[in-house]
Amino acid sequence: MSAAVGIGLLAVALALLPAIADRLALRFGASPVAVLAVALLALLGLAAIPVALALWLASGARAGAVPESVALLVLALVCGRAVARATAARRRLRQIGLAASALARVRGDGVGVLPCAEPLAFTVANRTFVSEGLLAALGGDQEEAVLFHERAHLRARHGRLAAFAATLRAGLFGLPPARRAADLLQAELEVHADRVAARELGDGQPVAQALERLGDDEEVRRRLLRLGQRGGLVGRTVVVALLVALGGGLVATVCLSGGQRLAIVGAIACLVGVFAFAWFLVPLLQEERR
Numbered sequence: 001m002s003a004a005v006g007i008g009l010l011a012v013a014l015a016l017l018p019a020i021a022d023r024l025a026l027r028f029g030a031s032p033v034a035v036l037a038v039a040l041l042a043l044l045g046l047a048a049i050p051v052a053l054a055l056w057l058a059s060g061a062r063a064g065a066v067p068e069s070v071a072l073l074v075l076a077l078v079c080g081r082a083v084a085r086a087t088a089a090r091r092r093l094r095q096i097g098l099a100a101s102a103l104a105r106v107r108g109d110g111v112g113v114l115p116c117a118e119p120l121a122f123t124v125a126n127r128t129f130v131s132e133g134l135l136a137a138l139g140g141d142q143e144e145a146v147l148f149h150e151r152a153h154l155r156a157r158h159g160r161l162a163a164f165a166a167t168l169r170a171g172l173f174g175l176p177p178a179r180r181a182a183d184l185l186q187a188e189l190e191v192h193a194d195r196v197a198a199r200e201l202g203d204g205q206p207v208a209q210a211l212e213r214l215g216d217d218e219e220v221r222r223r224l225l226r227l228g229q230r231g232g233l234v235g236r237t238v239v240v241a242l243l244v245a246l247g248g249g250l251v252a253t254v255c256l257s258g259g260q261r262l263a264i265v266g267a268i269a270c271l272v273g274v275f276a277f278a279w280f281l282v283p284l285l286q287e288e289r290r
């Protein structure tokens, strides 16, 4: 099997992975961390594919078929777009944080209350903000559920994982498979925060009631369904096996598709992948074990 076929098959597997994980999670229940790991692997793998293809075209079996400068241009385009997106997102977040801080009245518990009728709750620059509209819509238990949810985002550092996913998605020009993986990742970050809030309250009811009061769209319905699930057949063992198989497949494909340079790139990709998983997912696991 040629390297191109290997890379192509891997791309198809990675593109299908988020949709399959989403369906299995909704049907059988699964740990949000496990689903997040699958979504992250899909994004990392999809991001590695243009790199593998560019290097293979430039220096692999088809040496000379494509000038190296073309491959480098593709890489520069992907990386440039990702960096530009990350910089813009960071700037926007800082502006939102500054604007919210300027408008909000800070309560005794450190929460900023925004004078706004729309029900809002978000955490930016290490501070949680809620709107007057949200406080008016929720009872005491439900307000507490929202605050526990926001604190879970903060403690488990969900923001940096979401930003990383958005950067990869932008680097891949928002292609449908990358969009699907990033959307699943975002949805499961909410599920993770909901479940942590439910555990800390010792009861899932206030979280569910707060969700029901704040919306009735598809995202809310998904979160309510995932909140009601416990454990499930798609356990972490299955997911770990899947991650090892696909991660190994990815690295092997990259390494076997060309010469020494690709082997070095494969080793670097492997290290980056392991580091990314540890950096992003360990805080989530710690949050679950608290």
Ligand SMILES: [Zn+2]
Pocket: 149, 150, 153, 190, 193
């Ligand atoms: Zn949230």
